[in-house]
Amino acid sequence: MSQWLVHVTELAMARQPNQLAGRFADTIRDELGLKNSLLLVPSSDGRTLVSHGEPHQLSWSVTDFDCPVAHVLQSAKPIYLGSDELVFWRSNRSFRQLTSCVSFMDTVAILPLPVGGEQVQSVLLMIGESRLMEGLVDQGEFAKYLEVFTHQWALLNKMQKEHQDRQVLSESLSDAQRDSDRRCVMSQLSTTLIGNSSAMQKLREQIINAASSKLSVMIQGETGTGKELVAQAVHDVSSRSKGPFVAINCAAIPENLLESELFGYSKGAFSGADKDKLGLIAQADGGTLFLDEIGDMPLSLQAKLLRVLESRVFRPVGGKKELTSDFRLVSATHVNLLAQVRQRQFRQDLYYRLLQYPISLPRLSDKIEDIEFLSHHFVSIFNQHNETYIRGLAYTAIDRLKQYDFPGNVRELKHLIEFACAQTLDGTEVTVDCFEHRLSPSHLFTPELGHISTHNLAASEATFTSGGVKDLKQTLNEFELHIIRERLQLFEGDRAKTAESLGIPKRTLAYKCQKLEIKTS
């Protein structure tokens, strides 16, 4: 009998309810020499009794009174069934199968646990020779063993429940923390990416999702829609924000220089390469590489870029050693890249590699409700930069802006507001008169004629002659800047058409845009 003491110690060592139940049922079977011993425990919803200690789990509904265990559970009284009494319990299939081993010398004992308690926690089912069952419950050591088990069972279940509660609590706390972090990033983004339209809200969500992934991000949108701003935002809200943000406009760099700009070069790689130079890919290590106007990347470089993206390994021009760089690629294009893929001007494999997380930016005319926010935002930036106090825009001015379709998108609006603020007396509001003429068609170039409209030419001449030309180079630059801006506006930012209409190669136009700091409009 001292053996029960050993078994009690074993029970005390169990740390999980399942482990405890298995050990308990096995001990009873082995110690008493029974044919079978099962512990039946109510399921978490309390609707079924489920077995422990049986290879094939059995379960009975707690209201299935075709089975004696339901009676024991309800009455909290033990039932002892001899082989002759089992014939009355044959309708329940699994109980019939479980007791099929019972011979005329055996008894099936079904005890509620705790024995003598009113609240049944579990049910013990034993099958064995009748002589082994007789008076078993009254044996002090066995009864004590059952009592210790029931206490331990209650204790471990309570501990497991508390552990689960703590886990749920900590999960909901970290969910709440995540939500609050996300709200915080959203509000941070709404101070740089202005607009409350549903398109802008969706955009901010996409930026956060893209930033928290490791995917390459492709930003598509017309000129002036904010592609560069979005690229910067993806970097700023990502875990790489402390790393570098390295940007390059592929259209603005002559084709032969782009490779060495991106990949760097080794000393002696070509004439003039008098020392090693780190390329932008290497500089972006730990941060973000932004390739603007990716559609202008030559095909030969596209293959090399794909290799870097796949393997993170690259070789500087003329270099012997391969280098590695861990960067996230964000690319942007204002052209339909898929059309370029179809025309075999852009590699399909690279296209899909870049498009892992696509973000499309809407035209300003597709989010008219943002025009007011943006206009006020640009007025306050103007005030900050110029230490003025322009008091916002008159309602009529905002209405007029909402009627215009802004081919140059947000950038055009920004320039228009800057221009209007410069026409506005400090302390007063921007009115329609300040910018109306810049919205009218006569302000634009006439494509058929290919020259500046007379109205505009007059305005330009007035500008250049009124103060007298003091610096020819600067004046010519200003004139060039004026012509390119106007032409880009006419062709709604399409650089290919603009370049063609001005009779210059697209790459020259891109170079001039870069030099004159024209972002188009």
Ligand SMILES: Nc1ncnc2c1ncn2[C@@H]1O[C@H](COP(=O)(O)OP(=O)(O)OP(=O)(O)O)[C@@H](O)[C@H]1O
């Ligand atoms: N939602 C916005 N909130 C505030 N400013 C914006 C927003 N969208 C664009 N801008 C501003 O508009 C101007 C143009 O933006 P950006 O340079 O990012 O456009 P882009 O699409 O990259 O243009 P491009 O294709 O011509 O290079 C910038 O001054 C930018 O700050």
